[in-house]
Amino acid sequence: MPVTLQITRALPADAQVIAEMSRRLVEFGLPWTWTPARVARHLQHPQSLVLAVRTNGTSNPMLVAFAIMHFGDDIAHLNLLGVDSRWQRRGLGRRLVAWLEKSALTAGTFSLCLEVRARNPVALLFYRELGFTETGRVPRYYSGREDALRLMKDLRHPLARSWPELETGAWSAGVDPDPAGGPSAAEWLASHFKKQEPQR
Numbered sequence: 001m002p003v004t005l006q007i008t009r010a011l012p013a014d015a016q017v018i019a020e021m022s023r024r025l026v027e028f029g030l031p032w033t034w035t036p037a038r039v040a041r042h043l044q045h046p047q048s049l050v051l052a053v054r055t056n057g058t059s060n061p062m063l064v065a066f067a068i069m070h071f072g073d074d075i076a077h078l079n080l081l082g083v084d085s086r087w088q089r090r091g092l093g094r095r096l097v098a099w100l101e102k103s104a105l106t107a108g109t110f111s112l113c114l115e116v117r118a119r120n121p122v123a124l125l126f127y128r129e130l131g132f133t134e135t136g137r138v139p140r141y142y143s144g145r146e147d148a149l150r151l152m153k154d155l156r157h158p159l160a161r162s163w164p165e166l167e168t169g170a171w172s173a174g175v176d177p178d179p180a181g182g183p184s185a186a187e188w189l190a191s192h193f194k195k196q197e198p199q200r
Contacts, residue, residue, distance in 0.1 A: 008054060019035055019038070034079075047072075053083075073109075114132070118137065
């Protein structure tokens with residue numbers, strides 16, 4: 001059976017793996033702040049969405065990418081996004097950002113913001129290619145050691161969205177119900193947030 005990938009809502013049991021991936025992929029060289037306990041709190045928080053990308057078609061399914069986003073009243077904040085080094089450059093990060101954007105719109109939130117290390121040109125280019133623009137610099141944002149660049153994206157304009165592939169099914173697997181047979185990410189969002197019309 002060929003290996004495929006699917007995006008699901010992360011489960012409580014994923015907290016340890018996600019935290020370890022954050023330490024390895026995102027927080028390298030910094031104190032470990034996204035501990036398993038912190039990730040677990042976001043998994044339980046009604047205003048947070050934690051997504052995981054898993055492999056299918058193998059004897060040992062793996063969690064190979066993740067994203068954590070928190071919903072505010074007007075702006076959603078992308079806290080973390082990480083892709084295992086063995087699975088990078090396959091579109092997983094773009095897929096996750098696409099689902100986060102779509103989720104923010106479903107929740108009636110029309111802007112998405114995030115921070116990246118000022119000296120991480122690869123991450124900066126990744127987000128710029130997805131339509132994010134730099135809005136400022138935050139000195140010593142990362143544990144008082146490194147500056148961050150703050151990026152923002154207005155999601156209301158259709159041409160600004162990063163998720164055309166989600167509609168065409170170009171990826172090898174779409175967003176499927178979670179392994180326990182619960183609602184899909186879209187169904188979960190619809191049940192937790194009331195849709196709003198964009199501000200005129």
